[in-house]
Amino acid sequence: xxxxxxxxxxxxxxxxxxxxxxxxxxxxxxxxxxxxxxxxxxxxxxxxxxxxxxxxxxxxxxxxxxxxxxxxxxxxxxxxxxxxxxxxxxx
Amino acid sequence: xxxxxxxxxxxxxxxxxxxxxxxxxxxxxxxxxxxxxxxxxxxxxxxxxxxxxxxxxxxxxxxxxxxxxxxxxxxxxxxxxxxxxxxxxxxxxxxxxxxxxxxxxxxxxxxxxxxxxxxxxxxxxxxxxxxxxxxxxxxxxxxxxxxxxxxxxxxxxxxx
Numbered sequence: 140x141x142x143x144x145x146x147x148x149x150x151x152x153x154x155x156x157x158x159x160x161x162x163x164x165x166x167x168x169x170x171x172x173x174x175x176x177x178x179x180x181x182x183x184x185x186x187x188x189x190x191x192x193x194x195x196x197x198x199x200x201x202x203x204x205x206x207x208x209x210x211x212x213x214x215x216x217x218x219x220x221x222x223x224x225x226x227x228x229x230x
Numbered sequence: 231x232x233x234x235x236x237x238x239x240x241x242x243x244x245x246x247x248x249x250x251x252x253x254x255x256x257x258x259x260x261x262x263x264x265x266x267x268x269x270x271x272x273x274x275x276x277x278x279x280x281x282x283x284x285x286x287x288x289x290x291x292x293x294x295x296x297x298x299x300x301x302x303x304x305x306x307x308x309x310x311x312x313x314x315x316x317x318x319x320x321x322x323x324x325x326x327x328x329x330x331x332x333x334x335x336x337x338x339x340x341x342x343x344x345x346x347x348x349x350x351x352x353x354x355x356x357x358x359x360x361x362x363x364x365x366x367x368x369x370x371x372x373x374x375x376x377x378x379x380x381x382x383x384x385x386x387x388x389x390x
Binding site for chain 1: 317
């Protein structure tokens with residue numbers, strides 16, 4: 140149940156993000172005015188961050204799928220936090 | 231892109247003051263930092279981290295929309311007219327223009343403390359006839375913009 144809800148939430152959020160990104164790129168190409176490069180840079184940076192978050196959240200979704208009981212009863216310690224700036228979770 | 235007439239040249243392009251963008255994105259940025267701080271300082275499990283990641287993602291999408299809205303709202307002063315391009319939401323775009331020879335009055339309004347200290351304000355360009363007025367909102371250095379507008383208007387008058 141937890142995994143199903145998480146998976147639906149993941150695809151809804153990233154579907155919305157992808158749609159937003161496509162519309163934003165379309166707008167900049169179609170209606171762009173001179174000197175909007177800072178805007179394009181910020182949008183590009185946000186898209187890159189979104190991509191990184193999508194990968195991290197996909198890994199987390201994988202972790203959720205492996206949970207066998209209620210999540211608050213499970214002490215989780217996984218290697219993901221060695222590469223992202225979060226503290227490691229101890230039981 | 232805004233299409234110009236063959237002999238038309240852009241004199242000035244203005245967007246709202248950068249401070250306005252900062253004030254708009256500040257609450258969203260604070261929310262992102264809040265979520266990151268909560269995930270960092272509280273001992274939490276994978277479900278909450280996942281949920282936090284999705285919230286940050288939604289906030290990042292909101293930032294994308296805000297940047298697009300800011301950068302695609304602009305006022306372009308050419309040697310023939312003032313063009314106002316505005317994006318309201320993601321699917322509502324307004325493009326209006328006012329020729330310099332239709333301009334009757336230009337008013338500069340500097341509302342409030344922030345506008346006074348950071349040198350931005352509104353410029354109301356009143357037109358003659360049925361053409362509605364153009365309001366340049368929160369543009370930096372409004373008196374300078376007004377001078378440019380008056381100069382363009384006078385030059386157009388001399389050429390005609």
